[in-house]
Amino acid sequence: MLHHKDTIRKKMARFEQACRDAGLKITHQRLEIYRELAGAHDHPTAEMLYTRLRERLPTLSLDTVYRTLATLEEQHIITRVQTDESQARYEAEMTPHHHVMCRKCGRITDFHWTFFDAARLPEDVAGWGTIEDRKVTVRGICRQCAAE
Amino acid sequence: MLHHKDTIRKKMARFEQACRDAGLKITHQRLEIYRELAGAHDHPTAEMLYTRLRERLPTLSLDTVYRTLATLEEQHIITRVQTDESQARYEAEMTPHHHVMCRKCGRITDFHWTFFDAARLPEDVAGWGTIEDRKVTVRGICRQCAAE
DNA sequence: CTAAATGCAAAATTTTTGCAGTCCC
DNA sequence: GGGACTGCAAAAATTTTGCATTTAG
Numbered sequence A, B: 001m002l003h004h005k006d007t008i009r010k011k012m013a014r015f016e017q018a019c020r021d022a023g024l025k026i027t028h029q030r031l032e033i034y035r036e037l038a039g040a041h042d043h044p045t046a047e048m049l050y051t052r053l054r055e056r057l058p059t060l061s062l063d064t065v066y067r068t069l070a071t072l073e074e075q076h077i078i079t080r081v082q083t084d085e086s087q088a089r090y091e092a093e094m095t096p097h098h099h100v101m102c103r104k105c106g107r108i109t110d111f112h113w114t115f116f117d118a119a120r121l122p123e124d125v126a127g128w129g130t131i132e133d134r135k136v137t138v139r140g141i142c143r144q145c146a147a148e
Numbered sequence C: 001c002t003a004a005a006t007g008c009a010a011a012a013t014t015t016t017t018g019c020a021g022t023c024c025c
Numbered sequence D: 001g002g003g004a005c006t007g008c009a010a011a012a013a014t015t016t017t018g019c020a021t022t023t024a025g
Helices: A002-022 A028-039 A046-054 A062-074 A114-118 B002-022 B028-039 B046-054 B062-074 B114-118
Strands: A079-081 A089-091 A098-102 A108-111 A129-142 B079-081 B089-091 B098-102 B108-111 B129-142
Touching: A002 A028, A028 A046, A028 A062, A046 A062, A062 A079, A098 B129, A114 A129, A129 B098, B002 B028, B028 B046, B028 B062, B046 B062, B062 B079, B114 B129
Parallel strands: A098 A129, B098 B129
Antiparallel strands: A079 A089, A098 A108, A129 B129, B079 B089, B098 B108
16 A cells, blocks of 8 residues: 555656646646646546546546646557547556557556567568557457356 | 568458458449558558548548458458557558557557566366467556657 | 348437637747 | 646547338348
8 A cells, every 4th residue: 555655756756847848737637637636546538537537636627637647648658558438548657568468348458478579570561660559459358258 | 661562462362362251342432441551560540540541531430440340350461459448440460469558649559568468377267268368558648758 | 921131311429620718838 | 927727618530329211041
C-alpha cells in the first residue's frame, strides 16, 4: 500500500517535470487525468476516465479529457493503445512492454518480453527507415472467458 | 503481370469458397469489395474502398461497405488492422505477417518474420489463456519522410 | 420462394472545434 | 498580464440501424 502510494507520488513528480519540460501548464485537470490514468490497469478510454473523474471533479468536461489525452500523447507522456475497437484506449506505462488482449471480453493485459525486445529485426525492416518502437500484440481467449 | 492476375483470380476463387462455407451469399458488391481490398496494398479504410469502388459501382453505398467489412471480419476472411487512427483499416492478407508503420505519413507496410513466429512466448502469457494470434508492430519514420 | 443483402435516410457514437471566460506562470 | 487551458455548446467525423426493396440460392 505504502509502496503503491510512493509509486504514484513518484509518477506524479515525474509527470510534473515532463509537463514543465514540454512547456505545458500544470493544471488541476491535467494532474487528475494523469493520476487516474497512471493508477488504472485497464487501458481506459477517454469516456471511462471522464466517468471516473467526474466523482472527484464534477465540473470536468469530456472534451478536456480528449484534449488532455491528445496533448500528452503528442508529448510522448502517455500512449494511445492500438486496438480494433471503436474507442481509443490509453496507458501511462511508457517502459517497453507488450499486450495480450482477449477477443471476447476485450481486456488488455501488459507483459514483458526482453528476449523479443533484444531480437534483431529482419533485413527488410532495417532498411525501411528509423525504428523508434516495436510492440507485440498477442490475441486469444483469456481463461475467465474460456471457462464458459 | 500475368502472375498477378492469376493471384487475384485465385484469391477470388478462394473467397467465393469461403463465403459458401460461411453461408454468405455471393453478391456483386461483396465480390467487388473483396477484390478491391485484396488488390490494395495500403490497408484501406471503408471510406477509401467506397471511393475507389464508386467508379465501377456507382450505386454502391457506404453502409454496405461497412456492413460487408464487418461481416467478412467476423468470418475471419479479412482482418481489421490495429492502428491508432480514428478510422478503421482493413487487409485481405491472412497469412502470418507483421506491420511497420510510419509515424509521419501513416503508411503501413507488411513484413515477414518467421523467427518471431516460431519463438516461444514468455511464461506468464502461456498461462493467460488460449493464444490465437501474435503480431509485431514496428513504428518509426520511413525513408521518404526522413528525407525532409 | 425466402432469407439474406442492399440502398437510402436517419440516428447513434466518438471526437473535434469556436469562443468566452478562467487560471497558471 | 498574457497566453495557455477549460467548459460549454455546437459541429464534424465515423459508424450503425430501421425499413422498404432487391437479389442469390
